[in-house]
Amino acid sequence: MNAPSGSAALGLIPANPLLSDQLPGHRLDFSHDQPLRLDCGVDLAPFRLAYQTYGTLNADRSNAVLILHALTGDQFVAEPHPVTGKPGWWDMMVGPGKTLDPEHYFLICVNVLGGCMGTTGPRDLDPAAGRPYGLSFPMITIADMVRAQVRVIDHLGIDKLFCVIGGSMGGMQVLQWAAAYPERVFAAVPIATAARHSAQNIAFHEVGRQAIVADPDWCNGDYLVEGRYPHRGLAVARMAAHITYLSEMSLHRKFGRNLQNRPSLSFGFDADFQVESYLRHQGSTFVERFDANSYLYITRAMDYFDLAAEHGGVLADAFRGTATRFCVVSFTSDWLFPTAESRALVHALNAVAANVSFVEIPTDRGHDSFLLEEPEFWAVLAGFLNGCAEHRGLQRR
Amino acid sequence: MNAPSGSAALGLIPANPLLSDQLPGHRLDFSHDQPLRLDCGVDLAPFRLAYQTYGTLNADRSNAVLILHALTGDQFVAEPHPVTGKPGWWDMMVGPGKTLDPEHYFLICVNVLGGCMGTTGPRDLDPAAGRPYGLSFPMITIADMVRAQVRVIDHLGIDKLFCVIGGSMGGMQVLQWAAAYPERVFAAVPIATAARHSAQNIAFHEVGRQAIVADPDWCNGDYLVEGRYPHRGLAVARMAAHITYLSEMSLHRKFGRNLQNRPSLSFGFDADFQVESYLRHQGSTFVERFDANSYLYITRAMDYFDLAAEHGGVLADAFRGTATRFCVVSFTSDWLFPTAESRALVHALNAVAANVSFVEIPTDRGHDSFLLEEPEFWAVLAGFLNGCAEHRGLQRR
Numbered sequence: 001m002n003a004p005s006g007s008a009a010l011g012l013i014p015a016n017p018l019l020s021d022q023l024p025g026h027r028l029d030f031s032h033d034q035p036l037r038l039d040c041g042v043d044l045a046p047f048r049l050a051y052q053t054y055g056t057l058n059a060d061r062s063n064a065v066l067i068l069h070a071l072t073g074d075q076f077v078a079e080p081h082p083v084t085g086k087p088g089w090w091d092m093m094v095g096p097g098k099t100l101d102p103e104h105y106f107l108i109c110v111n112v113l114g115g116c117m118g119t120t121g122p123r124d125l126d127p128a129a130g131r132p133y134g135l136s137f138p139m140i141t142i143a144d145m146v147r148a149q150v151r152v153i154d155h156l157g158i159d160k161l162f163c164v165i166g167g168s169m170g171g172m173q174v175l176q177w178a179a180a181y182p183e184r185v186f187a188a189v190p191i192a193t194a195a196r197h198s199a200q201n202i203a204f205h206e207v208g209r210q211a212i213v214a215d216p217d218w219c220n221g222d223y224l225v226e227g228r229y230p231h232r233g234l235a236v237a238r239m240a241a242h243i244t245y246l247s248e249m250s251l252h253r254k255f256g257r258n259l260q261n262r263p264s265l266s267f268g269f270d271a272d273f274q275v276e277s278y279l280r281h282q283g284s285t286f287v288e289r290f291d292a293n294s295y296l297y298i299t300r301a302m303d304y305f306d307l308a309a310e311h312g313g314v315l316a317d318a319f320r321g322t323a324t325r326f327c328v329v330s331f332t333s334d335w336l337f338p339t340a341e342s343r344a345l346v347h348a349l350n351a352v353a354a355n356v357s358f359v360e361i362p363t364d365r366g367h368d369s370f371l372l373e374e375p376e377f378w379a380v381l382a383g384f385l386n387g388c389a390e391h392r393g394l395q396r397r
Numbered sequence: 398m399n400a401p402s403g404s405a406a407l408g409l410i411p412a413n414p415l416l417s418d419q420l421p422g423h424r425l426d427f428s429h430d431q432p433l434r435l436d437c438g439v440d441l442a443p444f445r446l447a448y449q450t451y452g453t454l455n456a457d458r459s460n461a462v463l464i465l466h467a468l469t470g471d472q473f474v475a476e477p478h479p480v481t482g483k484p485g486w487w488d489m490m491v492g493p494g495k496t497l498d499p500e501h502y503f504l505i506c507v508n509v510l511g512g513c514m515g516t517t518g519p520r521d522l523d524p525a526a527g528r529p530y531g532l533s534f535p536m537i538t539i540a541d542m543v544r545a546q547v548r549v550i551d552h553l554g555i556d557k558l559f560c561v562i563g564g565s566m567g568g569m570q571v572l573q574w575a576a577a578y579p580e581r582v583f584a585a586v587p588i589a590t591a592a593r594h595s596a597q598n599i600a601f602h603e604v605g606r607q608a609i610v611a612d613p614d615w616c617n618g619d620y621l622v623e624g625r626y627p628h629r630g631l632a633v634a635r636m637a638a639h640i641t642y643l644s645e646m647s648l649h650r651k652f653g654r655n656l657q658n659r660p661s662l663s664f665g666f667d668a669d670f671q672v673e674s675y676l677r678h679q680g681s682t683f684v685e686r687f688d689a690n691s692y693l694y695i696t697r698a699m700d701y702f703d704l705a706a707e708h709g710g711v712l713a714d715a716f717r718g719t720a721t722r723f724c725v726v727s728f729t730s731d732w733l734f735p736t737a738e739s740r741a742l743v744h745a746l747n748a749v750a751a752n753v754s755f756v757e758i759p760t761d762r763g764h765d766s767f768l769l770e771e772p773e774f775w776a777v778l779a780g781f782l783n784g785c786a787e788h789r790g791l792q793r794r
Binding site for chain 1: 664
């Protein structure tokens with residue numbers, strides 16, 4: 001479609017020294033005359049999309065799998081993270097011999113619009129203002145993220161994706177893809193997700209946002225200009241969110257009331273309990289890799305997501321006439337996106353006689369189960385993908 | 398025991414103009430030679446206990462009910478709050494013709510040690526330093542709170558309480574009373590509580606504490622000296638906690654995805670959704686009446702609570718030989734103190750052949766159900782209390 005041109009990404013996460021140009025993977029730049037029309041009415045231009053791929057597109061261009069990342073994920077699915085050096089977030093799922101095998105599939109993952117790992121977001125330079133966007137970045141939606149991904153898929157010359165797959169916010173994007181571009185999606189795997197963000201989930205996001213904007217170093221969103229960073233507020237936001245990604249049982253099993261490196265209670269405010277120490281660590285490491293304003297924008301995009309509302313209040317109408325094969329997955333102990341949400345989705349798909357499988361995986365590890373070692377989940381996915389591959393005429397593993 | 402002497406309470410919540418001496422209700426002061434030995438090893442003195450009573454102690458001194466308040470509660474159970482003017486927190490339960498009727502019972506509620514409504518806490522003057530305690534206030538425990546309450550009960554000349562009753566942290570104090578002073582408790586009603594704080598609950602508390610200490614206006618606990626107040630951090634802490642007091646269903650029913658005073662999404666960071674506006678209001682009103690350091694100390698006391706650990710790891714041993722009659726109440730949709738916690742308590746009580754009733758009230762309103770209109774809950778309580786009153790030789794209602 002077009003070759004990378006001058007970078008629109010100049011902002012920096014203070015603790016993340018990598019400019020967009022320095023990140024591994026691919027970049028796709030769009031100039032002033034190639035704007036992206038956003039749901040809020042703004043034409044975003046110029047903008048950059050950063051993405052990563054694994055494997056090779058076959059001659060038929062029929063083996064492409066688009067992986068959609070969650071709120072704090074990025075395109076580095078199956079390789080060490082360029083900032084933290086930690087394994088890719090879906091390293092267990094993606095790789096040679098794994099469920100999503102680059103020997104068989106051409107795997108693509110795009111950093112979402114509004115993100116902070118190379119794709120244009122609020123930390124990037126607003127060319128009209130000559131300074132980082134901050135809060136002048138336009139509000140984005142899940143549909144906007146998907147519209148941006150379409151540009152990448154077009155650029156790669158792929159008419160129809162073999163599969164779109166993702167968990168949590170990734171699952172929202174899966175649903176948006178299937179609803180908006182049914183003819184371009186052969187199979188769809190929404191995992192641990194929902195067709196609309198619930199009141200409780202909006203509430204938790206609002207706590208996180210308020211924690212960030214309460215930090216004086218947030219500077220009304222202009223912390224990059226001011227040379228400051230709301231690391232304390234962002235860490236608190238992450239801590240609150242992290243609890244919701246786990247289950248009570250998993251926290252109990254992992255930590256219980258175990259004390260952290262001490263024989264008895266300190267009668268003070270140090271991290272007496274392991275669970276406190278763990279949470280503090282989650283908060284402090286998160287701020288090293290994530291932009292606070294991106295956190296505001298992406299949580300807002302999730303809150304806004306309501307697929308039924310975009311179809312006259314009838315979720316089934318989002319999928320009427322679809323030929324896509326769906327595999328809906330939930331986890332018993334996920335209280336952030338409980339099985340009831342997946343069930344509502346399945347009912348809507350059934351109402352339009354869609355081809356849909358639904359599996360609730362028994363596990364006590366909560367929402368994050370889709371990122372963890374869950375062999376039954378992997379077996380279900382492998383079975384579904386192999387069946388779809390056969391129907392699609394792909395060589396079976 | 399002793400008459401009120403000079404006040405030890407001089408600190409102020411900036412948004413709460415009431416000094417301890419100006420609060421309605423009763424005060425009981427203890428001087429330097431009447432210290433309270435705390436679990437942390439400190440002898441606290443002087444100190445003040447602020448409490449409220451409703452009704453009249455009968456001639457036998459056998460109709461006293463000690464009501465134990467929760468984390469952010471206080472002694473103003475059934476009258477307008479002296480700072481906010483809102484109805485008492487258990488106004489639905491306590492009053493003429495209600496379940497806890499001052500015509501029949503002598504009702505007592507003591508502001509907990511470490512609190513900020515008249516009982517000595519971190520906002521009060523440290524007489525040794527000549528300035529508010531702040532973080533030099535000693536760490537307190539649920540057992541310390543109960544030891545302080547014993548001073549009030551002794552002062553009132555009551556040997557045996559007819560009933561100790563409370564929800565959430567109030568329920569922890571009920572259990573501590575029953576375990577430590579079985580001969581002084583005829584009946585005990587622990588509601589929506591647990592014999593130990595879970596890892597998940599510690600985690601949520603730690604988020605709240607980190608939100609407070611992340612606020613630069615917290616000033617390492619010395620905000621009163623500095624003339625500042627961590628209202629933003631405390632509001633975030635309250636918002637996060639408040640979500641845990643409700644159920645997903647109650648949030649969905651109350652707010653769903655309804656918009657706040659607007660026809661459509663704003664594509665901005667205003668409170669688009671009613672649930673956001675509601676949470677922000679919860680945060681901002683809370684800081685008008687509560688002290689941030691008290692929040693740190695009292696959450697810590699809850700985290701430390703582990704009744705089994707104080708009895709060799711065997712919860713049943715906390716109640717061995719008890720003659721107290723127990724009524725354990727949980728609520729189906731309470732995910733902060735789920736029914737499983739009450740069930741574990743009931744198993745322990747059964748193991749020592751205690752007289753125990755257990756009721757799980759079906760409701761979708763979450764942990765806060767014990768504060769709300771729940772007729773089945775009230776009927777259960779009335780039945781239990783009437784039965785106990787008969788056995789105790791009190792006139793039945």
